[in-house]
Amino acid sequence: MRLSAALPQLRGRQLKSMVTNAIRPPPESELVWQFFDGRKEGFFLDVGANEPQKGSQTWLLEERGWRGILIEPQARLCERLRQARPTSQVFQVACGAPGAPPEMTFFTAVTPGHSGLVKNLVDATTNYVGTEMVKVTTIDAILAEAGNPTIDFVTMDVEGTQFDVLRGFDLQRHRPKLLLMEDHLYDLKAHRYLGRAGYRLVKRTGLNNWYVPKESSFGPAAFGECFRLWKKVWANTPFRKMRVFLERRKAESERLD
Numbered sequence: 001m002r003l004s005a006a007l008p009q010l011r012g013r014q015l016k017s018m019v020t021n022a023i024r025p026p027p028e029s030e031l032v033w034q035f036f037d038g039r040k041e042g043f044f045l046d047v048g049a050n051e052p053q054k055g056s057q058t059w060l061l062e063e064r065g066w067r068g069i070l071i072e073p074q075a076r077l078c079e080r081l082r083q084a085r086p087t088s089q090v091f092q093v094a095c096g097a098p099g100a101p102p103e104m105t106f107f108t109a110v111t112p113g114h115s116g117l118v119k120n121l122v123d124a125t126t127n128y129v130g131t132e133m134v135k136v137t138t139i140d141a142i143l144a145e146a147g148n149p150t151i152d153f154v155t156m157d158v159e160g161t162q163f164d165v166l167r168g169f170d171l172q173r174h175r176p177k178l179l180l181m182e183d184h185l186y187d188l189k190a191h192r193y194l195g196r197a198g199y200r201l202v203k204r205t206g207l208n209n210w211y212v213p214k215e216s217s218f219g220p221a222a223f224g225e226c227f228r229l230w231k232k233v234w235a236n237t238p239f240r241k242m243r244v245f246l247e248r249r250k251a252e253s254e255r256l257d
Helices: 003-023 027-035 059-063 075-084 139-145 162-167 189-196 223-235 237-256
Strands: 043-047 067-071 089-091 103-109 128-137 153-156 178-182 199-205 208-213
Touching: 027 059, 027 178, 027 199, 043 139, 059 067, 067 139, 075 089, 153 162, 162 189, 178 189, 189 199, 199 223, 223 237
Parallel strands: 043 067, 043 153, 067 089, 153 178
Antiparallel strands: 103 128, 178 208, 199 208
């Protein structure tokens, strides 16, 4: 076969692969599906939903029969969510602690997934392109408006404000079977809060911590995984905080220059 004839096919395969990878759900979503034994019905809560498919922890569940609530403060992303996820309820708000102002400044980053109510505390190189005012409420208020459904799975990606978000979520009342939370482990406030609420850390995939109720039988697969969790959460956090502090000082110095 001539090279010129092979090129269009090669480009087509590459393009198909690029498109597939762009919308493919993260590997955690398949693991979550396995956690629930492949159930074809359930209810999820996605806090900081962002894109409808790319990077979504709940799209796969919805495709396989689940329903849920998508919470996202950015207007343009909410429009995409409503179009691509019609079986889910979309709430255009940010989540915060009880008593938070009804509206707050939202920092919009070049990478939409890095946008949030606070500037990135971990990555000092995050580029912000603007701000907008967004409505703020608690998870409990959103669930009450939705009729307080029984929640099986919660995923939370709120760029550093997870402790405040958790304070507005009654875990004793709703008691999800699995809570997946992005946590750079800059501090352990959210982790300790979940422990006091009766949840324990059983797994970490990427930047996501997996929490289950203490009475759940699900746990780390082996001693090695237990040790890795202990090291990541307790042993490494002080060094992580120091590294982040030094990186932020360096970034500030470079901006001043």
